[in-house]
Amino acid sequence: MRQTIAEKIFAAHLRDEPFEGTYVLDLDRVLCHEITTPVAIADLEWRGKDRVFNPTKIKAVIDHVTPAKDSKTAIQGKMLRDWAGRHHIPDFFDVGQNGVCHVLFPEKGFIRPGYTVIMGDSHTCTHGAFGAFAAGVGTTDLEVGILKGVCAFRKPHSILVNISGQLQDQVVAKDVILHIIKELGVNGATDRVIEFRGPVVDAMSMDARMTLTNMAIEAGGTCGICWPDQVTVDYLWPFIADEYESKEAALADFSKWHSDPDAEYERVLDIDVTDLEPQVTYDYKPDLVKTARELQGAPIDQVYIGTCTNGRLEDLQQAAEILKGHKLAPGVRGILSPASPKIFREAMEQGILAIFMEAGFCITNPTCGACLGMSNGVLAPGEACAATSNRNFQGRMGQGGMVHLMSPATAAASGIKGVITDPRDI
Amino acid sequence: MNRTFGGPAIFLDRSDINTDEIIPARYLTEVTKDALKPYLLEDLTLEGFDPQGEALKQATVIVTRKNFGCGSSREHAPWSLEVNDIYTVIAEGYARIFRQNMFNCGMLAIELPAADIDRLFALQQEGEVEIVVDLPAQKLTAKAGSAEETFEFPIAPFDKALVEAGGWVEFADARY
Numbered sequence: 331m332r333q334t335i336a337e338k339i340f341a342a343h344l345r346d347e348p349f350e351g352t353y354v355l356d357l358d359r360v361l362c363h364e365i366t367t368p369v370a371i372a373d374l375e376w377r378g379k380d381r382v383f384n385p386t387k388i389k390a391v392i393d394h395v396t397p398a399k400d401s402k403t404a405i406q407g408k409m410l411r412d413w414a415g416r417h418h419i420p421d422f423f424d425v426g427q428n429g430v431c432h433v434l435f436p437e438k439g440f441i442r443p444g445y446t447v448i449m450g451d452s453h454t455c456t457h458g459a460f461g462a463f464a465a466g467v468g469t470t471d472l473e474v475g476i477l478k479g480v481c482a483f484r485k486p487h488s489i490l491v492n493i494s495g496q497l498q499d500q501v502v503a504k505d506v507i508l509h510i511i512k513e514l515g516v517n518g519a520t521d522r523v524i525e526f527r528g529p530v531v532d533a534m535s536m537d538a539r540m541t542l543t544n545m546a547i548e549a550g551g552t553c554g555i556c557w558p559d560q561v562t563v564d565y566l567w568p569f570i571a572d573e574y575e576s577k578e579a580a581l582a583d584f585s586k587w588h589s590d591p592d593a594e595y596e597r598v599l600d601i602d603v604t605d606l607e608p609q610v611t612y613d614y615k616p617d618l619v620k621t622a623r624e625l626q627g628a629p630i631d632q633v634y635i636g637t638c639t640n641g642r643l644e645d646l647q648q649a650a651e652i653l654k655g656h657k658l659a660p661g662v663r664g665i666l667s668p669a670s671p672k673i674f675r676e677a678m679e680q681g682i683l684a685i686f687m688e689a690g691f692c693i694t695n696p697t698c699g700a701c702l703g704m705s706n707g708v709l710a711p712g713e714a715c716a717a718t719s720n721r722n723f724q725g726r727m728g729q730g731g732m733v734h735l736m737s738p739a740t741a742a743a744s745g746i747k748g749v750i751t752d753p754r755d756i
Numbered sequence: 757m758n759r760t761f762g763g764p765a766i767f768l769d770r771s772d773i774n775t776d777e778i779i780p781a782r783y784l785t786e787v788t789k790d791a792l793k794p795y796l797l798e799d800l801t802l803e804g805f806d807p808q809g810e811a812l813k814q815a816t817v818i819v820t821r822k823n824f825g826c827g828s829s830r831e832h833a834p835w836s837l838e839v840n841d842i843y844t845v846i847a848e849g850y851a852r853i854f855r856q857n858m859f860n861c862g863m864l865a866i867e868l869p870a871a872d873i874d875r876l877f878a879l880q881q882e883g884e885v886e887i888v889v890d891l892p893a894q895k896l897t898a899k900a901g902s903a904e905e906t907f908e909f910p911i912a913p914f915d916k917a918l919v920e921a922g923g924w925v926e927f928a929d930a931r932y
Contacts, residue, residue, distance in 0.1 A: 345932070346931070346932070348914060348917070348931070349912070349913040349914045349917070350913070351912065351914075352912070352913075352914035354932070365784050365785075365830075366829065366830065366831070368787045369787060369788075369789070369831070372787065372788075373925070377925070379929070394784075395785070400785070402785035402786070402787075403785050405787060406785060406787060409787065450829055450831075451829055452827065452828050452829040452853060454829075466829040466853055467829060467853060467856070468829055468830070468831035468834075468853055468854075468856065468857035468860060469831040469857075470831060470857065470860035470861060470923060470924050470925060471856065471857075471860060471924065473925060474924055474925055474928045477925075477928075477929075478928055478929075478932045480928065480932055482914065482924070484912075516772055516823060516826055517772070517822060517823040517826065517849065517851070520823065520849065520850075520851060520852055521852050550823065550826065550851055550852065552852055615772060702776075702781040702784075702828075703780075703781050703782060704781055704782065704784070704785075721776075721827060721828075723774050723776040723777070723827060724776070724777065724799060724801070725776055725777075725780055725799045726776055726781070729780070729782075729799065
């Protein structure tokens with residue numbers, strides 16, 4: 331006993347402990363996209379080991395640059411497509427079916443409580459929202475994951491973040507996580523799992539929980555993790571109805587992953603969100619955070635709503651609520667990228683896309699594109715963007731550009747005014 | 757893998773140098789490591805640092821501060837070091853994924869306490885700094901002019917085994 335959720339998942343997946351403190355885990359999911367996987371594929375081919383450990387546990391998507399923008403990105407897509415084809419990987423998502431990996435894969439029911447998940451993408455920590463241990467890795471770890479179905483980790487020391495209080499109107503998961511990153515600092519959780527708990531987390535939808543866990547890496551965290559509960563069961567029910575007699579049975583089973591009452595945490599951080607205001611980053615690190623009102627008036631050239639942090643339906647609804655009946659300020663470009671085809675369709679059916687279009691937004695297909703300055707909304711030097719993404723490093727959305735991270739509602743409000751604006755002031 | 761760790765050092769006096777600064781995302785469309793060579797640290801703005809300068813071209817060791825390699829999981833960051841013959845980084849700390857990527861590639865991410873990093877930085881006053889790494893003994897020697905300092909460094913047994921095996925693929929393939 332005395333185990334955290336992460337320690338329980340480690341214990342259940344331990345394949346080997348080659349040295350004290352090194353845990354080689356069996357993997358339930360190896361997720362792949364077209365930026366970090368092709369080099370792994372090429373290396374496996376070069377080694378004469380072009381094999382996969384289990385095609386049904388591997389999921390693949392083209393999402394970073396899609397449809398391809400040039401020959402190089404077309405080649406990356408083709409390498410992933412051909413590889414998925416020759417290894418009969420059933421869940422490969424190409425143009426027309428593709429979306430941002432950390433939105434699409436959970437939406438398909440691929441992530442379950444207690445799973446171990448890796449991907450060659452730092453925001454893989456998102457999947458911890460389901461009570462899984464999910465970590466971003468490099469291409470070599472991905473390559474070994476594809477070939478052998480294992481990955482090595484150090485002991486998962488955990489930081490417990492207890493979130494209590496009552497969120498004010500227009501204050502959402504994004505504001506909470508920006509505030510937590512400010513508290514922890516950009517390396518405050520390095521080599522640590524961040525376990526998010528408390529009544530505020532319990533009341534959050536899966537969409538909101540994924541926003542929370544998505545940014546664990548911005549504090550250096552290996553994974554952000556939430557306890558699976560009734561909200562998790564309800565979300566997954568269409569995919570697990572065949573496996574459990576009832577929702578109650580599923581909940582009882584999932585609850586086995588909950589941390590023990592006497593589990594040990596390296597640090598406990600109590601956050602009361604009652605007085606929390608909409609948060610916005612300034613400068614080039616995600617822990618440099620002020621309130622929207624403190625930064626009020628800072629000019630923006632572009633609004634970008636989407637990404638694995640905030641491209642889900644709930645995010646689009648929150649932005650649309652602010653945008654309804656308003657237009658983007660003159661000279662401000664608006665880009666909406668619903669993060670999956672399902673979200674795109676639902677937003678269309680609910681009239682959300684119409685609100686964005688009437689406000690003057692361009693709507694792109696689901697893609698990571700602009701978030702990392704690869705396509706569909708790269709900034710020019712000297713430009714600033716109000717973005718719902720997760721990283722504001724120098725040059726992230728384009729050389730010489732400035733990214734201000736914020737919630738969908740704050741981004742929408744900022745677009746209407748042309749300057750950083752608290753959504754409560756619209 | 758017969759790799760020599762050590763050689764001329766370049767000093768990057770800032771914490772939190774991220775993977776976008778080490779290798780910007782616009783070069784992630786490359787599918788070979790060699791193609792990354794010209795772009796190492798292209799977006800790093802730091803007083804006295806020139807990504808096209810001789811100091812970086814000559815260097816085979818980077819000495820820096822805290823949380824080096826934070827941000828993206830891109831292994832293109834260690835690869836861009838590797839194709840520029842930089843197999844050793846010495847820092848006060850690393851982001852987890854970057855550190856693992858270094859060892860997974862059979863490269864060295866050495867962690868030293870802040871006081872030792874300060875002493876390394878101070879050695880620059882004596883002239884060009886040359887690092888000699890003795891991995892089996894877990895010691896490194898820094899020489900500048902007539903000055904010389906030796907530091908012991910910790911390394912997890914697993915990480916050391918990865919470097920000795922030439923990387924994680926070799927290690928895992930032999931074992932699993």
